[in-house]
Amino acid sequence: xxxxxxxxxxxxxxxxxxxxxxxxxxxxxxxxxxxxxxxxxxxxxxxxxxxxxxxxxxxxxxxxxxxxxxxxxxxxxxxxxxxxxxxxxxxxxxxxxxxxxxxxxxxxxxxxxxxxxxxxxxxxxxxxxxxxxxxxxxxxxxxxxxxxxxxxxxxxxxxxxxxxxxxxxxxxxxxxxxxxxxxxxxxxxxxxxxxxxxxxxxxxxxxxxxxxxxxxxxxxxxxxxxxxxxxxxxxxxxxxxxxxxxxxxxxxxxxxxxxxxxxxxxxxxxxxxxxxxxxxxxxxxxxxxxxxxxxxxxxxxxxxxxxxxxxxxxxxxxxxxxxxxxxxxxxxxxxxxxxxxxxxxxxxxxxxxxxxxxxxxxxxxxxxxxxxxxxxxxxxxxxxxxxxxxxxxxxxxxxxxxxxxxxxxxxxxxxxxxxxxxxxxxxxx
Numbered sequence: 254x255x256x257x258x259x260x261x262x263x264x265x266x267x268x269x270x271x272x273x274x275x276x277x278x279x280x281x282x283x284x285x286x287x288x289x290x291x292x293x294x295x296x297x298x299x300x301x302x303x304x305x306x307x308x309x310x311x312x313x314x315x316x317x318x319x320x321x322x323x324x325x326x327x328x329x330x331x332x333x334x335x336x337x338x339x340x341x342x343x344x345x346x347x348x349x350x351x352x353x354x355x356x357x358x359x360x361x362x363x364x365x366x367x368x369x370x371x372x373x374x375x376x377x378x379x380x381x382x383x384x385x386x387x388x389x390x391x392x393x394x395x396x397x398x399x400x401x402x403x404x405x406x407x408x409x410x411x412x413x414x415x416x417x418x419x420x421x422x423x424x425x426x427x428x429x430x431x432x433x434x435x436x437x438x439x440x441x442x443x444x445x446x447x448x449x450x451x452x453x454x455x456x457x458x459x460x461x462x463x464x465x466x467x468x469x470x471x472x473x474x475x476x477x478x479x480x481x482x483x484x485x486x487x488x489x490x491x492x493x494x495x496x497x498x499x500x501x502x503x504x505x506x507x508x509x510x511x512x513x514x515x516x517x518x519x520x521x522x523x524x525x526x527x528x529x530x531x532x533x534x535x536x537x538x539x540x541x542x543x544x545x546x547x548x549x550x551x552x553x554x555x556x557x558x559x560x561x562x563x564x565x566x567x568x569x570x571x572x573x574x575x576x577x578x579x580x581x582x583x584x585x586x587x588x589x590x591x592x593x594x595x596x597x598x599x600x601x602x603x604x605x606x607x608x609x610x611x612x613x614x615x616x617x618x619x620x621x622x623x624x625x626x627x628x629x630x631x632x633x634x635x636x637x638x639x640x641x642x643x644x645x646x647x648x649x650x651x652x653x654x655x656x657x658x659x660x661x662x663x664x665x666x667x668x669x670x671x672x673x674x675x676x677x678x679x680x681x682x
Contacts, residue, residue: 257437258445260425261550265448265521267455268337268513270506271611273307273563274323275337276392280375281327282339283386287400290381295354297324298365300372301673302563302608308676310611311506314343317352318506320362325351328377336393338510367670369561369662371516391562392516424558426551431596431650432589434555438548439583443540446547452512452525456499459509460526463502471616472498488534489627492527497619499526500569504615514550514573515557519615523573524549527623528580537584549573549580552596552654559658565669566661567606567618574622575599575657582630593650594638598629600646601639604657607665609672 269275281295297320299307307320315322330347331339354360365372373388387397398406429437460483463472475494479485483494499522503511511518512525525546532542553576557568578599579592587595603625606618632638641648645656 278327287384545580552576560661
């Protein structure tokens with residue numbers, strides 16, 4: 254099996270709801286498992302990206318939103334064995350118990366630092382003792398567990414990604430050029446990437462739940478705009494519906510999981526669903542779809558390794574959207590030269606779009622990403638693109654993708670602080 258195939262396979266993971274509340278609940282539920290007795294309090298410390306992304310997003314199994322209910326649900330009944338799907342099966346009784354925990358002040362949440370590097374530290378205290386779980390760099394990557402101050406599990410705290418990483422620690426994906434990624438996607442045995450089908454199945458089921466829910470508004474609007482059909486003759490409108498109807502269902506905390514990539518369900522949705530729409534509308538083969546999606550995933554990963562997992566820019570639209578745009582160009586027969594122009598068009602348009610957390614706004618950002626991708630591809634294929642000399646575009650597509658990531662980290666650290674300040678002001682108010 255090709256190493257890039259393994260990279261994709263290992264990164265694709267089902268995630269129930271927005272990934273950050275799931276990670277918070279996973280950390281707390283793991284700590285709870287290492288304690289006995291009656292719960293007294295839960296203390297949670299989060300990096301800025303984790304704090305921000307979970308701030309107002311919906312939570313599966315609960316009508317509540319945000320960090321506090323996610324932590325409380327982790328203590329009340331989440332199953333850590335399910336990883337990012339740990340909130341699956343939460344009962345109304347557990348949801349009510351979690352609500353009472355928050356109301357009684359048993360849950361405290363603090364922000365540890367402004368950084369794109371994932372950090373969660375969850376401490377659960379009972380009348381019999383306490384346990385602390387520390388997560389670093391990935392949403393379920395536990396690096397330390399302590400019981401009553403004694404370490405019972407530890408693994409090396411991995412080097413950070415993005416701009417936080419050591420200079421000599423080159424991520425695997427950055428060892429490839431765009432041309433090499435395209436060659437892989439074009440030549441890898443199709444049966445080797447057949448597992449990608451599960452992403453379409455999972456994300457389509459999430460879309461369907463969203464369209465059937467009374468909570469959603471964007472999904473029904475986009476369905477009406479598409480002539481009342483999930484698949485119409487309009488490729489772009491179908492893409493926007495499939496992509497953003499699923500994103501809305503996810504951020505509102507409906508009960509079905511999304512297939513995540515780079516630790517994000519919305520990234521996974523944007524990287525896949527517009528391509529699936531093009532396949533359904535325009536008659537591309539399944540092989541073309543699978544190859545385009547593999548490329549979409551890899552380009553998303555390439556940009557995200559520079560920007561960091563959680564930053565102040567919208568990686569869903571920018572990283573996953575750029576990957577998806579290149580996948581669309583591939584389906585239409587374009588090669589690396591045209592894809593470089595696609596990347597230039599995306600870099601010069603939506604780079605800098607802020608991330609103000611996992612919330613309903615992700616849906617609108619997805620709408621913009623689909624629109625930008627369709628325009629970027631159509632223009633690039635007609636020789637219309639932003640030249641390398643302009644703005645943050647580099648002399649190579651690799652330089653451009655690097656520059657896109659650097660805009661987020663370290664470039665938008667100040668923006669991240671401002672966003673968090675605004676959220677905290679709203680919380681206090």
